[in-house]
Amino acid sequence: MNTELSIAVNGQGLYEITSDVAAVVKSSGLNDGLATVYIRHTSASLVIQENADPAVQRDLEAFLARVVPEGDSADNPVPYTHVEEGADDMPAHIKSALTQTHLSIPVVDGRLALGTWQGVFLWEHRHRANQRRVIVNLLS
Amino acid sequence: MNTELSIAVNGQGLYEITSDVAAVVKSSGLNDGLATVYIRHTSASLVIQENADPAVQRDLEAFLARVVPEGDSADNPVPYTHVEEGADDMPAHIKSALTQTHLSIPVVDGRLALGTWQGVFLWEHRHRANQRRVIVNLLS
Amino acid sequence: MNTELSIAVNGQGLYEITSDVAAVVKSSGLNDGLATVYIRHTSASLVIQENADPAVQRDLEAFLARVVPEGDSADNPVPYTHVEEGADDMPAHIKSALTQTHLSIPVVDGRLALGTWQGVFLWEHRHRANQRRVIVNLLS
Numbered sequence: 460m461n462t463e464l465s466i467a468v469n470g471q472g473l474y475e476i477t478s479d480v481a482a483v484v485k486s487s488g489l490n491d492g493l494a495t496v497y498i499r500h501t502s503a504s505l506v507i508q509e510n511a512d513p514a515v516q517r518d519l520e521a522f523l524a525r526v527v528p529e530g531d532s533a534d535n536p537v538p539y540t541h542v543e544e545g546a547d548d549m550p551a552h553i554k555s556a557l558t559q560t561h562l563s564i565p566v567v568d569g570r571l572a573l574g575t576w577q578g579v580f581l582w583e584h585r586h587r588a589n590q591r592r593v594i595v596n597l598l599s
Numbered sequence: 600m601n602t603e604l605s606i607a608v609n610g611q612g613l614y615e616i617t618s619d620v621a622a623v624v625k626s627s628g629l630n631d632g633l634a635t636v637y638i639r640h641t642s643a644s645l646v647i648q649e650n651a652d653p654a655v656q657r658d659l660e661a662f663l664a665r666v667v668p669e670g671d672s673a674d675n676p677v678p679y680t681h682v683e684e685g686a687d688d689m690p691a692h693i694k695s696a697l698t699q700t701h702l703s704i705p706v707v708d709g710r711l712a713l714g715t716w717q718g719v720f721l722w723e724h725r726h727r728a729n730q731r732r733v734i735v736n737l738l739s
Numbered sequence: 740m741n742t743e744l745s746i747a748v749n750g751q752g753l754y755e756i757t758s759d760v761a762a763v764v765k766s767s768g769l770n771d772g773l774a775t776v777y778i779r780h781t782s783a784s785l786v787i788q789e790n791a792d793p794a795v796q797r798d799l800e801a802f803l804a805r806v807v808p809e810g811d812s813a814d815n816p817v818p819y820t821h822v823e824e825g826a827d828d829m830p831a832h833i834k835s836a837l838t839q840t841h842l843s844i845p846v847v848d849g850r851l852a853l854g855t856w857q858g859v860f861l862w863e864h865r866h867r868a869n870q871r872r873v874i875v876n877l878l879s
Contacts, residue, residue, distance in 0.1 A: 499854030514681035541794035574639030596845040654821035705876040714779030
């Protein structure tokens with residue numbers, strides 16, 4: 460019912476994990492039910508977005524960077540007090556709060572019922588490379 | 600377990616679908632469980648909000664329009680690179696990312712356990728009329 | 740399957756409810772499944788966030804207050820039309836729309852599968868003290 464995946468990321472950006480999640484659904488044999496994807500972190504998140512044009516992903520990334528600035532110099536301080544873990548850590552928490560820690564997607568006829576243009580993405584908000592742990596829960 | 604609804608929309612705004620979702624719950628005979636509403640699009644989203652005063656919905660719409668501007672003239676360009684599908688398309692993707700693609704609501708005694716003032720809304724982020732596909736998944 | 744909790748809040752801020760949710764899971768005897776937390780309000784919300792450093796919670800609060808201002812004087816009006824229920828009400832609705840009304844968390848080996856730094860928080864967006872109703876739904 461619960462399968463943990465480890466997703467390698469290499470800095471900020473959207474990483475499509477649709478095929479990873481679909482593989483868990485397929486191997487389970489689940490025909491009709493609900494798949495829930497859960498990320499066990501607070502500086503990376505999940506989102507369902509268009510997976511056709513990579514420019515969409517870049518524009519999403521740029522938007523969040525404007526709304527939740529990191530600050531990059533003494534002339535450009537940021538209004539965060541939680542700074543011990545790096546300039547990208549508190550912005551990463553805020554970006555995670557504004558997006559999703561979990562996603563639930565119906566499973567119909569053995570497949571994720573994603574719309575034509577939908578993909579499941581892990582949204583990494585920190586600069587460093589990392590392994591992110593994601594759980595796929597299946598219910599019927 | 601999964602029922603697909605087609606919701607007609609006529610441009611940007613919040614469209615209440617509480618009664619559509621409640622009808623699926625009622626016809627299922629489900630007494631205690633979980634209802635999950637899922638939208639199969641990336642330029643429209645879902646949200647639970649106050650359904651008493653229509654001004655709340657207008658203020659929500661106005662807020663998102665300020666935070667995620669569309670740009671409406673050469674003097675007011677917007678910082679998006681994904682522009683091929685119209686000036687309202689990339690903002691619609693961002694607005695969807697900031698709100699919800701799915702909502703799960705407990706079912707208690709045969710009814711959605713919404714709070715007194717809560718309604719389920721489809722939030723359309725594009726200007727044109729459309730039919731939006733929403734799946735209601737029920738689990739017990 | 741559905742358990743309602745009443746959470747006391749005393750003004751704006753993040754209130755950790757991880758132990759309340761964990762207690763429901765423990766008393767249920769559920770070993771593997773999915774726990775869904777649902778808040779029956781539109782001016783308070785839910786979020787999973789870092790629970791180690793309280794500064795994270797203060798920074799999250801300060802961020803939302805900047806992005807969704809309440810206005811505090813005639814010199815600082817806010818662009819909302821829904822104002823009858825107080826200057827903090829419409830901002831509370833917007834803050835709720837930008838965060839979560841529900842969270843689903845896998846249950847593995849009888850425990851919430853939270854990451855090391857994750858906690859479940861009720862995010863109160865109004866100034867007054869209140870009792871907030873939260874439902875914990877368990878599925879297996």
